Amino acid sequence: MINVSKSFLPNQEEYQAHLKKSWDNVWLTNRGALVKALEKQIKDKFNISNIIATTNGTLPLHIAIKALKLKGEIITTPFSYIATSSSIVWEGCVPIFVDIDKDTFNIDPSKIEAKISNKTSGILTTHVFGNPCNIKAIHAIADKYNLKVIYDAAHAFGVEYKDKSIFEYGDVSTCSFHATKIFHTGEGGAIFTKNEDLYKILYYHHNFGHDGPERFHGLGINAKMSELQAAMGLAILPYFDDIFYRRRLLYERYLSHLKNNKNLVFQKIKEHVVYNYAYMPLVFENEKQLLEVEKALNNRDVFPRRYFYPALNTIPYLGNQNMPIAESIAERILCLPLYHDLTEIQVNDICEIILDVIN
Numbered sequence: 001m002i003n004v005s006k007s008f009l010p011n012q013e014e015y016q017a018h019l020k021k022s023w024d025n026v027w028l029t030n031r032g033a034l035v036k037a038l039e040k041q042i043k044d045k046f047n048i049s050n051i052i053a054t055t056n057g058t059l060p061l062h063i064a065i066k067a068l069k070l071k072g073e074i075i076t077t078p079f080s081y082i083a084t085s086s087s088i089v090w091e092g093c094v095p096i097f098v099d100i101d102k103d104t105f106n107i108d109p110s111k112i113e114a115k116i117s118n119k120t121s122g123i124l125t126t127h128v129f130g131n132p133c134n135i136k137a138i139h140a141i142a143d144k145y146n147l148k149v150i151y152d153a154a155h156a157f158g159v160e161y162k163d164k165s166i167f168e169y170g171d172v173s174t175c176s177f178h179a180t181k182i183f184h185t186g187e188g189g190a191i192f193t194k195n196e197d198l199y200k201i202l203y204y205h206h207n208f209g210h211d212g213p214e215r216f217h218g219l220g221i222n223a224k225m226s227e228l229q230a231a232m233g234l235a236i237l238p239y240f241d242d243i244f245y246r247r248r249l250l251y252e253r254y255l256s257h258l259k260n261n262k263n264l265v266f267q268k269i270k271e272h273v274v275y276n277y278a279y280m281p282l283v284f285e286n287e288k289q290l291l292e293v294e295k296a297l298n299n300r301d302v303f304p305r306r307y308f309y310p311a312l313n314t315i316p317y318l319g320n321q322n323m324p325i326a327e328s329i330a331e332r333i334l335c336l337p338l339y340h341d342l343t344e345i346q347v348n349d350i351c352e353i354i355l356d357v358i359n
Contacts, residue, residue, distance in 0.1 A: 010235035018231035034230035057176025057189030061087035072119035109137035160274035167192035185233040257351035
C-alpha cells in the first residue's frame with residue numbers, strides 16, 4: 001500500500017538514547033532539557049529569532065490570535081486545512097475569506113483591501129503546501145490599515161524566502177510538527193516571532209500564564225511540548241537535509257513525467273524561495289477526471305489525498321462566501337504520494353496510471 005504520506009522514523013536506538021535523558025532526569029514535561037535542546041537546534045539551524053515548541057500545530061494559532069488581541073474580523077484564506085479558520089472562530093472572531101491566486105494557491109493580495117472593514121483586526125493566511133505567500137504585498141496592506149499578520153506555516157518547515165527562514169515573516173508564524181509533516185515530533189508544533197516583547201507574551205500564554213511557580217502574568221493555556229515529543233524531534237532533525245534531498249528528487253521525477261501534459265497544472269512556486277518539497281499537488285482539468293484517476297490509483301493500492309477539499313468557505317459554520325477560484329481548485333486538486341522511502345519505480349508507476357486515465 002502506498003499512502004499520500006509516511007512518517008520518517010529514526011533508528012529506535014537513536015530515539016531511545018534521547019529518551020534515556022528524560023528517564024535519567026525523571027522529567028517528562030514542563031519544558032525539560034530535551035524541549036530546550038530541540039528549540040535551540042532549530043533556532044540555530046535556520047537562524048531564527050525566537051521559537052516556542054508546542055504540543056501541536058493548532059494551539060499556536062489560538063495563542064497568536066489571543067496574544068495579538070485580535071477582535072472582530074480576520075482576513076483569511078479559503079484554501080487551507082480546517083484549523084486555519086476554526087481557530088479564528090474558536091477565538092470569537094469572524095473569518096473573512098479572500099479568494100486565492102490560481103497559480104500559487106495562496107491568498108490573492110489584490111483582493112484583500114476590498115474585504116477590509118472597520119471591524120478588521122488582522123490577516124491570518126497560509127503558505128499553502130509550503131509555498132510562501134506574497135509577503136511584500138500582504139505586509140504593505142497590513143501597514144496601511146494597521147493590521148496584524150499571522151502566517152500559518154504548518155507546511156513550511158525548512159522553507160526560506162529571500163535568504164531568511166519563512167518563520168521570520170509576519171508578527172507571528174506557526175508550524176506543525178505532526179507525524180505527516182516533513183519534520184515531525186509525532187505530534188507537535190511551534191510558534192515563531194521576531195518581536196522580543198511579543199515572544200514573552202506568547203511564552204506565558206502557552207504555559208498557563210505562569211510568571212514563575214506562584215505568580216501569573218495573565219490568561220494562559222497548556223500548549224507545552226513534552227520531553228517524549230522533543231526526543232523524537234531531536235532524533236529526526238539530523239536527517240532533515242537527507243529527507244529534503246530525497247523528496248526533491250521524487251518531486252522532480254513527478255514533474256519530469258507529468259509536466260508536458262496540457263490537462264495537468266502544477267503549483268507555481270514563488271521566486272527567491274528555497275522550497276521544502278512537502279507536497280506533490282496536481283490539478284486536473286475537472287473533478288470527474290480527478291475522481292477517475294483517484295479510483296484507478298486506489299485500485300492499485302495507491303492512496304493520494306484531496307488536499308484541501310472542500311474549500312473552507314463552503315463549510316456551514318464558517319459562513320457562505322463565494323470563492324470561485326478556491327472552490328474550483330479544491331474540486332480538482334489531488335496530492336500524490338511523497339515521502340522519504342518512496343521509490344523512483346513507484347513514482348514511475350503512479351505517473352503511468354495517471355497518464356493512462358487522462359489520455
